[in-house]
Amino acid sequence: MDSIENLITTLGTNARIAAKSLRGATTQKKNSALKNIAEQIHQNRKVILKANQQDVAQAKDNQLDDALIDRLILDDTRIDGIIESLNQIAALADPIGEITDLKFRPSGIQVGKMRVPLGVMGIIYESRPNVTIDAAALCLKSGNGVILRGGSEAIHSNLALYACVKDGLIDDGLNEYCVQLIDTTDRAAVNALVQASEYIDAIIPRGGKGLVEAISQNATVPVIKHLHGVCHTYIDKDADADKAIKIAFNAKTRRYGVCNAMETLLVHASAAGKVLPELIAEYALKGVELRGCEQTRQFSKQIIAATAEDWDTEYLDAILSIRIVNSMSDAIDHIEQHGSGHTESIVTENYTSGRRFITEVDSASVMINASTGFADGFEYGFGAEIGISTDKFHVRGPVGLEGLTSQKYIVLGDGHIRQ
Amino acid sequence: MDSIENLITTLGTNARIAAKSLRGATTQKKNSALKNIAEQIHQNRKVILKANQQDVAQAKDNQLDDALIDRLILDDTRIDGIIESLNQIAALADPIGEITDLKFRPSGIQVGKMRVPLGVMGIIYESRPNVTIDAAALCLKSGNGVILRGGSEAIHSNLALYACVKDGLIDDGLNEYCVQLIDTTDRAAVNALVQASEYIDAIIPRGGKGLVEAISQNATVPVIKHLHGVCHTYIDKDADADKAIKIAFNAKTRRYGVCNAMETLLVHASAAGKVLPELIAEYALKGVELRGCEQTRQFSKQIIAATAEDWDTEYLDAILSIRIVNSMSDAIDHIEQHGSGHTESIVTENYTSGRRFITEVDSASVMINASTGFADGFEYGFGAEIGISTDKFHVRGPVGLEGLTSQKYIVLGDGHIRQ
Structure with missing residues (x-):
């Protein structure tokens, strides 16, 4: 444990x-650092792939799930994706230094806000090695130092990718410790990291609900949390049936394993007859299991009776729960x-229904006549996403570069003193 | 302890x-609730003053400091101030529901942000009874529920003021639990409150550094912290001597006991001769004790030698430390x-110096040619202030109504589905 504390102190001080x-x-x-890193990754494909094969072989030996x-x-396609992502982040506008709302006050001073980095981020993730590069790139672009901690099963891949980051930073004359990777797989390092408030300004866990909950419970550093997505579509009594069917089908079936997929469909009793028969048929054709009230x-014998637990479940699968409600108030409740x-x-x-829904529903994203599948940093125009926050504090919804920043006030005067 | 837990559960559920x-x-x-509360306070002046006299008598008995x-x-003037503050907050623009940045995306959806309350705030403060009303009013206006916990020495005053809040809310048909006051002076209630993450979205401690540190250490709920203000003025080599003298004098002497008062003056070696003789004379005339490098x-035999500790001290008093530096880099360091x-x-x-200073100095407020005394929610145009955050997370600098809010994304479509 002592050596872990030393490790975090060293990483933290450098960061x-x-x-x-x-x-x-x-x-x-x-x-140019981002482009250097992309070039390093391109030149070291063989090394990276070899390291990755080591991880994959070990994962198979350990009988980890498919x-x-x-x-x-x-593989080469995924490495191309990583390189493409670096180039895209390089092409994004730099959020740092942006001055907004600079206005004269009655006293004669001008007051505005300047966007600044948060400081040092700690990012904890699971098995995807591409997160190593994505997280490094987003922190670099937003001017934040970062300490990365990937899944132990990806350690060789992460080390190989991290070597490219380091070389890319050095080539550019930037401090090589702008990005650091925890190279031990000791779990104690995670606990030490999330309590290192002297060195770390915010923690972002990227992974399943279990990881996020475990980190939040132990952290004394602020955590930008993404717990889970139990997303709803509510088909109102005044819905256009065609739009409703298209949207409800898309929100469930576009991709099953994503947090913005609809998990429960709520239908107003007087709209049910117009939309459910066709929707039930379409879902059946697609192989979606339905559980209903x-x-x-x-409407169909094939619909299984939903249990109390179903309404709280993020299936992340080809399963949908459906409930008929008697009013919009019931839907909102x-x-x-x-x-x-x-x-x-x-x-x-x-x-009036649309206006009421977006006002009263207290979720990170609320939509009218659109698929929940749109809740995504790229679709919202951030150009990149490091996660989706289900918190209200600091940042809410998809987190792009701006979520990794803070603002300071700037005051411009000409010898002004306060009365 | 059990009864404290029950108390917090009841307060939290109601909130x-x-x-x-x-x-x-x-x-x-x-x-209209804010105006009702003002009216209630006006009508209950005698009751409030009597309760306050009880607190003051007890404080004197307990030999609390002056x-x-x-x-x-x-007294009547201070109660007038409380009433005036309620009317001012009523006159402020409502931040809630404001929709900004609503833009079309290539997919055809419109994406924007809507400002929403954070939820339930916990506000912990010391002896000033007016904070009971200020905090209640700011939370009410920003749509947040609030649980208040004032200093034990002000309990009778706070209960009398709180009765006015409750009646004001009821008169208006609002839920009386929008504002709640913890009526026990048991310290365990503070610890339970700052760990009640199920019920509380953010804690704001209003008080000295000791209070804020104690709360931050125990809290599992996010805390909007204001630790202390060791503020600096740096007189550059290219300073206008008149402006420098005016600003440095004002920043120290406007008020001593406030967090935005200058505590250390940094002077470039080549400007020292132009500004220090006059400044030293002015400070002496005003009775400011000087401690210098x-x-x-x-420049003066009357300047005491500053110790290492001086540079880190928030005097909140008629004391100033002065250091001569050889470059702007030294000042920034x-x-x-x-x-x-x-x-x-x-x-x-x-x-170039001004531009560099506001870019490189990492403080909540950075200024050019203006007194640090301007760092204040009213001067910045917020119309009200609940504190000044020295954090970077969520809100930084003076905290007005907006600091008590979050934003959610709204998406407007017309049957849009995601590819």
């Missing part, structure tokens, strides 16, 4: 110094009680 | 329900090492 130097780095310098192994695997089950505050959408042509 | 009802309250309803007793005392002391990240100001006519 603070590096972050200070990065705070003043020009946009050009940060972008889904995890699939996330772990790198008593009223819903009257259901969301309040069972939702996770991630994303909810109403389908309606009624102005 | 959650009240906060939900408040989320959708109209601006008019919130403003400064504390001064903060505790209410070796070089500074050559001094601020980085000894400052508290609150407010720093440069005095210079040099464009």
Whole structure:
């Protein structure tokens, strides 16, 4: 344990110094570092793939499950994706230094806000090695130092990728400690990291609900949390049936394993007859298992009876629960009680219903006549995403570069003193 | 301890329900509640003053210090101030529901942000009874439920003021639990409150560094911290001497006991001769004790030698430390090492120096040619202030209504599905 504390102290001290130097780095310098890293990864494909094969072989020996192994695997296409992502982040506008709302006050001073890095981030993730580069790139671009801690099953891949980051930073004359990777797989390092408030300004866990909950419980450093997505679509009594069917089908079936997929469909009793028969048929054709309330089950014998647990479940699978409600208030109450505050959408042509829904539903994203699948940093125009926050504090919803920043006030005067 | 847990559970459950009802309250309803509370306070002056006299008598019996007793005392003028503050908060624009940045995306959806309350706030403060009303009013206006916990020495005053809040809320048909006051002076209640993450979204401690540190250490709920203000003025080599003298004098002497008062003056060696003789004379006339580095002391025999501790001290008093530096880099390094990240100001006519200072100095407020005394929510145009955050997470610098809010994304479509 003592050596872990020493490790975190060393990493933390280096990160603070590096972050200070990065705070003043020009946009050009940060972008050229990102491009250097991309070039290093391109030139070291063979080394990276070999390291990855070591991880994959070990994962198979350890009989880890197929889904995890699939996330772990790198190939040329995935490496191309990583390189492409670096170039895209280099092409994004630099959020740092942006001055907004600069206005004269009655006293004669001008007051505005300047966007600045948060400082040093700690990012803890699971088996996908591409997160090593994504997280490094987003922190670098937003002027933050970062300490990375990947899954133990990806350690060789992560070390190989991290070597490219380090070389890319050095080539550019940036402090090599701007990005650091914890190279021990000792779990104690995670606990030490999330309590190192002297060195770390915020922790972002990227992984399943279990990881996020474990980290939040132990952390004394602020955590940007993404717990889970139990997303709802509510088909209002005044919904356009065609739009409702299209949206409800897309929100469930576009991709099953993503947090913005709809898990529960709420249908107003007087819209059920117009939309459910066709939707049930379409879901059946697609192989989606349906679990419904008593009223819903009257539309098809194949619908299984939903249990109390179903309404709270993030299936991340080809399963959907359906509930018929008698009013929009019932729908909003259901969301309040069972939702996770991630994303909810109403389908309606009624102005007042739409306005009420987006005002009253307290989720990170609320939508009218659109698929919950749109809740995503790229779709929102951030150009990149480091996660989706289900918190309200600091940053909410998809987290892009701006979520990794803070703002300071700037005051411009000409010898002004305060009375 | 068991009864304290029950108390917090009851308060928390009530606060959650009240906060939900408040989320959708109209601006008019919130403003009329604020005006009702003002009216209740006006009508109950005698009751409030009597309760306050009880607190003051007890404080004297307990031999509490004079400064504390001064903060505790209410009189007609101070009650007028409380009423005026309620009317001012009622007159402020409502931040809730504001939709910004609503833009079309290539997919055809429109994405924007809507400002929403954080939820339930916990506010912990010391002896000033007016904070009971200020905090209640700011939370009410920003649509947040709030649980208040004042200093035990002000309990009778706070209960009398709180009765006015409750009646004001009821008169308006708002949920009376929108604002709740912890009526026990048991310290265990503070610990239970700052760990009640199920019910509380953020804690704001309003008080000295000791209170804030104690709360931060125990809290599992996010804390909006204001630790202390070791503020600097740096007189650059290219400073205009008149502006420098005016600003440095004002920043120290405007008020001594406030967090935005300058505590250390940094002077470039080549400007020292132009500004220090006059400044030293002015400070002496005003009775400010000066503590200086070796070089500074050559300007006057009356300057005491500063110790290492002086550079880190928030005097909150008629004391100033002065250091002569050889470059702006030295000044920035001094601020980085000894400052508290609150407010720093440069005095210079040099464009490049000013630009560099506001970019490189990592404080909540950075200024050019203005007194640090301007670091204040009212001066920045927020119309009200609940504190000054020296954190970078969530909110930084003076905290007005906006600091008590979060934003959610709204997405408007017309049957849009994601590819």
